[in-house]
Amino acid sequence: MSLSLPPLSLYIHIPWCIRKCPYCDFNSHQANNNIPESEYVDALRFDLEQDSTLAQGRKLTSIFFGGGTPSMLSENAIAQIIKNAERIVGFESDIEITLEANPGTFEQKKFSGFLAGGVNRLSIGIQSFNDTQLKLLGRVHGRNEALRAVDVARNAGFNNINLDLMHGLPQQSVEDAKADLVQAISLAPEHVSWYQLTIEKNTEFYSAPPILPVEDTLADIQDEGQALLAQAGYEQYEISAYAKNKKRARHNINYWEFGDYLGIGAGAHGKITQPEFSRITRLWKTRLPKHYLDAGSSNKISANLGGHQNVFGGGSEILSAESLPLEFLMNILRLNEGAPAKYLNERTGLQLTALEPEWDELERKSLVEIKEGNLRPTEFGRRFLNRVLEVYAVS
Secondary structure, eight states: OOOOOOEEEEEEEEEEESSSOTOOOOOOOOOOOOOOOHHHHHHHHHHHHHGGGGTOOEEEEEEEEEESSGGGSHHHHHHHHHHHHHHHOOOOEEEEEEEOOOGOOOOHHHHHHHHHHHHOOOEEEEEOHHHHHHHHHTOOHHHHHHHHHHHHHHTOOOOOOEEEESOOOOOHHHHHHHHHHHHHHTTTTTEEEEEEEOOOTTTTHHHHHOOOOOOHHHHHHHHHHHHHHTTTTEEEETEEESTTTOOOOOOHHHHHTOOOOESSTTTEEEEEEEEGEEEEEEEEEOOSHHHHHHHHOOOOEEEEETTTEOOOEEEEEOOOOOOOHHHHHHHHHHBBBBEHHHHHHHHHHOOOGGGTHHHHHHHHTEEEEEEETTTOOOHHHHHTTHHHHHHHHOO
């Protein structure tokens, strides 16, 4: 297997939130009175120092603070984490640094501090502007706090803002969903992430499912919502991502183009290419914040990954050659334009023949195509992406 090193990103997980939402299956934990902020910043630094050999000389093209609610941390803590990452790994000159923020955590001074500390993109978890919907979703903010959050972000100086919105919500009509989008568009964010609520295992909604819109309503919401966004100048470039003025989420594009990423923090995941060992490895850290903090202070080595020492538990998995077609396609086919066909060889070591005969059959059914050098889904194929990927599932 001949591999090339793709671009490198960094994901930083902040595991605390004000309250666990009933639909959330992320590794998030309701915060008590005091978050062990300084201890966690130290553990993140140590974590990245241990993982720094996996960068293999690359600088970071993007950083994403996810959670949980990263904006619960102080501006000084976020600035210190960014400073540590620049010192330990290094930054490309045009690095994108995104911080997830929830409307209930917005303060003008704090967000000005985030910007001054290096954050240059905000992703605000609005989910809906409808107070009834927000209550059903268990959110701690209301419509007014959501509107104020965008205003605070602009006044703080942010000129690259994403709004996270969900559709297909309990008791939601087509008009309700469109009203959320109309309100979002009126705020002129550079990016909108608009995705359908799904019921995941290990959530409150899974144990007590709410009544969701029927399939016909969901289809109408999708069609009419996409038309609204297009009319407002938002280009759909991925299943649930819409950008204005080419402000695409570079961090997420690196995921979808099968790039590499380090993952630090409790429960964080990473994906690393190691040409020296002719392999691609996924690795993850222990989930519970207490266990993560204990590992950060114990300095015990729990795993060895080709010369890399992982002290934060979790585990790792080397991707098999049989699983790589699915791993690659389930990412790149999320993008409307797909990704260059040459990435298949450069980033997995596989030749195009490894996708056959399944690809040929999918092409015959007008589900996928090779266009302008890109492996990509057709418009028809995007509607049935799960069925496309099923043919590559490894039994």
